[in-house]
Amino acid sequence: MSTFLATNDTIPIAIDMRDIVKRFPGGVVANDGISLTVRQGEIHALLGENGAGKTTLMNILFGIHAPDQGSIMVGGQPVAYSGPRQAVDAGLGMVHQHFMLIPRFTVTENVILGSEGDASILDRDDASRRVADLARQYGFNVDPEAKLGDLPVGAQQRVEILRALYQGSRVLILDEPTALLTPQEVEDLYAVLKRLKQDGGTIIFITHKLREIAAISDRVTVIRRGKTVGTRITAETTSAELAELMVGREVLLQVDRTPGIPGETVLSGANLVVLGHHGRKLLDIDHIELKRGEILGVCGVEGNGQSPLVEVLSGIHNPDHGIVMLKGNDVTGANPNTFRRHGLSYIPEDRHNRGLVLDFSLWENVLLGNAWHEPFTSGGRVNRDRTRQITASLMQDYDVRATDPDTPARTLSGGNQQKLIIAREMYRDPDVLLAIQPTRGLDVGAIEFVHRQIINARDKGKAVMVLSFDLDEVLDLSDRLVVLYQGRIVGSYQAGQVSRTELGLLMGGRSIDA
Amino acid sequence: MLNIVGPVLAVVAALLVGAGIMLISGQDPVVAYTALLDGAFNGKRAIGETLIYTSPLLLGGLAFAIAYRASLFNIGIEGQLVIGGLAAGLVGATELGLPAVLHLPLALIAAAVAGGVWGAIPGALRAFTGAHEVITTIMMNYLAFRLVNYTIQKLGDWLPVNNQFQATEKVLPSAELPNILEGTRLHAGILVALASALLLWYLLFRTSFGFKVRTVGLSRGAADYSGISWRGIFVLTMAISGVLAGLAGAGEALGLHGRHFAVPPGYGFTAIAVGLVGRNHPIAIIPSALLFGALSAGAPAMQDEANVSKEIVLVVQGLVILAVAAFAAANRIPGLRRLATPRMST
Numbered sequence: 112m113s114t115f116l117a118t119n120d121t122i123p124i125a126i127d128m129r130d131i132v133k134r135f136p137g138g139v140v141a142n143d144g145i146s147l148t149v150r151q152g153e154i155h156a157l158l159g160e161n162g163a164g165k166t167t168l169m170n171i172l173f174g175i176h177a178p179d180q181g182s183i184m185v186g187g188q189p190v191a192y193s194g195p196r197q198a199v200d201a202g203l204g205m206v207h208q209h210f211m212l213i214p215r216f217t218v219t220e221n222v223i224l225g226s227e228g229d230a231s232i233l234d235r236d237d238a239s240r241r242v243a244d245l246a247r248q249y250g251f252n253v254d255p256e257a258k259l260g261d262l263p264v265g266a267q268q269r270v271e272i273l274r275a276l277y278q279g280s281r282v283l284i285l286d287e288p289t290a291l292l293t294p295q296e297v298e299d300l301y302a303v304l305k306r307l308k309q310d311g312g313t314i315i316f317i318t319h320k321l322r323e324i325a326a327i328s329d330r331v332t333v334i335r336r337g338k339t340v341g342t343r344i345t346a347e348t349t350s351a352e353l354a355e356l357m358v359g360r361e362v363l364l365q366v367d368r369t370p371g372i373p374g375e376t377v378l379s380g381a382n383l384v385v386l387g388h389h390g391r392k393l394l395d396i397d398h399i400e401l402k403r404g405e406i407l408g409v410c411g412v413e414g415n416g417q418s419p420l421v422e423v424l425s426g427i428h429n430p431d432h433g434i435v436m437l438k439g440n441d442v443t444g445a446n447p448n449t450f451r452r453h454g455l456s457y458i459p460e461d462r463h464n465r466g467l468v469l470d471f472s473l474w475e476n477v478l479l480g481n482a483w484h485e486p487f488t489s490g491g492r493v494n495r496d497r498t499r500q501i502t503a504s505l506m507q508d509y510d511v512r513a514t515d516p517d518t519p520a521r522t523l524s525g526g527n528q529q530k531l532i533i534a535r536e537m538y539r540d541p542d543v544l545l546a547i548q549p550t551r552g553l554d555v556g557a558i559e560f561v562h563r564q565i566i567n568a569r570d571k572g573k574a575v576m577v578l579s580f581d582l583d584e585v586l587d588l589s590d591r592l593v594v595l596y597q598g599r600i601v602g603s604y605q606a607g608q609v610s611r612t613e614l615g616l617l618m619g620g621r622s623i624d625a
Numbered sequence: 626m627l628n629i630v631g632p633v634l635a636v637v638a639a640l641l642v643g644a645g646i647m648l649i650s651g652q653d654p655v656v657a658y659t660a661l662l663d664g665a666f667n668g669k670r671a672i673g674e675t676l677i678y679t680s681p682l683l684l685g686g687l688a689f690a691i692a693y694r695a696s697l698f699n700i701g702i703e704g705q706l707v708i709g710g711l712a713a714g715l716v717g718a719t720e721l722g723l724p725a726v727l728h729l730p731l732a733l734i735a736a737a738v739a740g741g742v743w744g745a746i747p748g749a750l751r752a753f754t755g756a757h758e759v760i761t762t763i764m765m766n767y768l769a770f771r772l773v774n775y776t777i778q779k780l781g782d783w784l785p786v787n788n789q790f791q792a793t794e795k796v797l798p799s800a801e802l803p804n805i806l807e808g809t810r811l812h813a814g815i816l817v818a819l820a821s822a823l824l825l826w827y828l829l830f831r832t833s834f835g836f837k838v839r840t841v842g843l844s845r846g847a848a849d850y851s852g853i854s855w856r857g858i859f860v861l862t863m864a865i866s867g868v869l870a871g872l873a874g875a876g877e878a879l880g881l882h883g884r885h886f887a888v889p890p891g892y893g894f895t896a897i898a899v900g901l902v903g904r905n906h907p908i909a910i911i912p913s914a915l916l917f918g919a920l921s922a923g924a925p926a927m928q929d930e931a932n933v934s935k936e937i938v939l940v941v942q943g944l945v946i947l948a949v950a951a952f953a954a955a956n957r958i959p960g961l962r963r964l965a966t967p968r969m970s971t
Contacts, residue, residue, distance in 0.1 A: 427849050447852035457850070464846035471843065478836060480851035488833045495831075 124187065125151040125282050125313040126172065131181035133167055141167035142178070143337035149282070154304060154314045156328035156345070158321075158357055160554035161525070164337040165317045166208075169284050172315075173205045174198035185282070199225075204275025205284040210267055212274075214260030218242065221259050222274045245276055249306055264412075265296030272303065282313045289323060293412050294582060294615030301327050319357075319555075321350045322583065333357050358555045368566050370606075371590035374403030377574040378424065378455070378543045383433035385419040385598075394419035394430070394598045401543055401574035406565065408589025408606075409578040412618050416598035417578055418460075421547050424576070425457045426450035438542060451480055454542035458532055458549050460578075466532045467520045474502040474516040477535050501538070509534035510560070526557030533564050543574045550584060562588060582614060596620050631952040632902055632909070636916065639944035646940060647933060657931040661938070664926020665919035671926075673809025677881060679918030681706070683818040684873035685896025686914050687825050688744075688866040690905035692758075694829060695862040696842040701747060701762025702870045703893025704769030707885075709740035709871020711773050714793035714878040714885030717800035718785035728799040733817075733875050740871015741864045743769060748863025752856035758863070770889055777887050791887040793878070802880035814876030819911070821869060826907035838862055870896075898946045917942065 126149040133142040141164045149155045159165045170176045172183065174192035183190050185201045192198050195205075212221045219239045242255045251269050259267060268288060275283055285304075289297045304314055304327060316328060324331050324345060332342040333356040340356050354362045378401040385394035394416045401407055411417060422428040423435060426447040435443045437453045447457075459465040467476050478498055481487045486497050502516035511530045513523055520528060529549070536544065546565055550558040565588060569575045577588050585592065592609065594602040594617040602609070602617045616622070644654035665675045685702050692699035713736035721728060747761035777786045777793065785794035802812040829835035841848045841855045848855045873892060878885040899917050903910030920942060924935035 426852070446854075447850065449852075451852065459850055461846065464844060465850040466847070468840055468844045468847045471839075475836070479840065479847060482833045482836050482851070491832050491834065493831055493833055493836055 127184040153329040156331040159334035202281040204280025206271040219255040371405040373405040406575040408585035408592045410585040411595035456536035456541035460547040469521040505534035635948035643941040657933040660930035661923035661927040665923035673811040675922040678921040680814040680818040681873040681892040683914035686899030686910040688869035689900030692866040704766035705740040705867040705870035706874040709736035710874025710878045710885040712739035713875035717796035718794040725799040732800045736871040736875035737868040740867040744867020745864035748860040752859040792884040812880030814880040
């Protein structure tokens with residue numbers, strides 16, 4: 112089917128973007144002559160690393176940005192819009208990575224938002240009926256009267272899609288639509304997209320995940336550094352080829368690793384409870400332990416107790432109940448420095464607001480968390496030259512690309528920032544390494560490096576915990592897995608003893624037998 | 626060194642706009658600025674006057690800067706200054722039978738402690754209750770002014786105050802900040818201020834305490850992550866801020882006037898501008914304080930010789946603040962960034 116589509120030139124062209132150039136103030140060239148042709152009725156994936164220019168290109172197509180150069184044809188007609196309104200009129204719809212919905216409105220109110228018309232009185236019943244009809248037509252399972260904020264993320268996304276359809280979109284643009292979904296919700300989304308396609312709709316699907324390309328797309332266009340590097344028929348390409356196109360060199364997609372050899376327990380928590388407002392339990396786990404030479408993977412959908420777990424295990428927050436033991440010491444209620452002194456290192460989820468001070472130089476960032484002991488400080492005085500030397504050698508060892516240790520951290524790419532954090536955290540030669548979302552927002556090359564470092568740490572006998580919202584990352588790295596759901600551990604497995612599907616069910620709050 | 630281009634351009638721009646205003650009102654800006662410069666720098670006496678104004682502004686600017694480095698906006702410098710001045714005045718006017726080597730330091734310490742406590746209170750309120758320091762420091766200012774008035778008017782039976790002068794009694798010779806330039810009124814307060822600037826620079830940029838302050842100021846999240854108690858830093862930086870402001874008050878009481886007067890001098894507010902123009906960098910605040918000191922010292926001469934109202938100096942000061950703010954804002958606009966350079970670090 113897809114091969115037929117792609118090779119049959121009689122299929123009309125839905126979108127034709129030619130030589131699009133977009134420069135942003137400050138000289139960033141986001142799009143540097145990108146061309147994209149999407150045929151009617153196909154699912155076309157737009158693949159590229161973070162910062163490659165995918166979202167910019169789609170924002171141009173949707174009228175949010177005006178291109179500096181290039182031409183756009185929609186359904187064979189040249190267009191030049193001054194805003195998204197005209198793009199909608201031309202039959203385009205866009206589902207952004209962060210939903211543009213109002214949580215306190217009902218589904219119907221959200222769907223008709225922007226197309227409520229000029230009539231002074233809104234016919235809510237009529238609108239509600241039309242939304243319900245549309246939902247039924249596409250097999251969407253949403254209650255038109257439900258308050259949006261009460262719905263799970265997957266359902267909210269369907270509301271976004273519904274809104275686009277309601278506005279009459281024939282071409283749907285989805286920006287990283289799977290980023291916040293559980294595996295099951297992803298399957299549901301795929302089903303919706305296939306249905307739309309059968310109905311003659313055209314879909315442009317932005318992603319940087321290779322797995323998704325194979326699962327859903329007919330064709331794929333790869334973008335690298337603002338340029339189109341190629342368009343392939345999905346059925347006729349491989350993940351390896353796409354990765355190479357995306358990164359510009361050969362990439363190891365599968366992490367190369369041997370099974371871990373678990374040793375003694377180094378960090379453990381028992382009966383950990385963290386209470387939120389109104390006494391709700393944000394975290395409630397009986398037992399968790401990290402062993403030498405083993406990577407414990409923590410999977411789960413964002414917001415299911417990950418932050419409290421990490422904060423308790425790193426000393427940032429005290430648990431309301433329970434005990435944390437680190438190398439035989441009761442460190443419950445101690446501050447992060449005590450945890451560090453006892454051998455904990457921690458790669459935080461948020462590079463910009465936790466892991467680094469962006470306005471500090473690299474060497475000052477190396478001082479973070481290290482500023483209380485030799486060789487970084489002595490007698491309350493910062494050893495600047497020594498810290499600079501250490502930073503310089505860390506930059507070399509961990510391939511942090513920057514001119515010198517005095518460079519402000521802000522000017523580094525995300526990958527280099529993360530490498531600096533890893534370098535700093537590994538410099539202390541820790542016993543425990545907590546790696547939280549260690550590759551979020553990084554490109555494929557940097558991901559490969561970070562994964563290598565994590566496995567090296569384990570092979571050196573450190574106890575490692577990897578927490579990620581990317582199930583594939585957890586599966587790739589872990590020797591042992593736990594699933595967090597609503598603050599509780601709802602499953603614990605050795606690697607290889609549980610399938611992706613089973614984990615997905617647990618992450619969504621269902622049990623495996625069901 | 627490029628870092629100073631922004632503020633210098635801002636000052637030049639402010640002077641030009643000030644000149645424009647004089648032209649509009651039919652006055653000759655060249656004559657006026659010449660008189661201003663004369664009044665501020667021509668001759669020993671003029672320089673002495675400039676430095677007299679510079680010392681409280683420098684200490685005040687430093688007080689603002691240390692709090693600002695921890696992301697706190699201390700508008701309470703004026704209150705901390707008068708409380709410090711009152712403490713210095715009272716200790717200085719009390720006959721303790723001490724020699725100058727003990728009496729003067731004691732009076733300075735009293736000012737530092739009083740100012741420090743006055744600063745630490747809003748710091749603690751912010752740290753532990755979240756009450757915003759902009760509000761609480763303003764409230765503390767009024768408390769300070771009233772406390773000074775009350776002390777001077779009502780506590781004459783117990784303390785060395787003089788209700789007629791609306792001031793404390795004359796500071797004893799053993800507690801006076803000595804004159805350091807013959808033929809002028811210049812006292813050793815300027816040395817205290819300069820030493821404080823150097824010390825504060827060292828503290829901020831060479832010690833791990835300073836590193837903590839700057840970390841808290843730039844990223845509370847990173848402070849949590851690296852185990853820095855931002856609450857403690859809030860209290861300590863506000864206390865240090867108050868100490869510096871208190872010393873500014875002590876300089877006025879022990880050096881310039883020989884007593885503490887009940888009328889607040891207003892340096893605490895100009896000090897905010899001094900700190901901002903100096904980019905909250907202790908060394909850069911020295912020329913910034915000198916600039917504001919010179920403007921203040923030269924204003925009367927400008928009025929006398931060029932017949933330009935000395936209030937025009939306030940206009941120029943205001944314009945300097947506006948221009949510096951404008952340059953800081955321009956920083957965020959990429960195209961203008963090279964013109965208005967971003968940061969002043971170590």
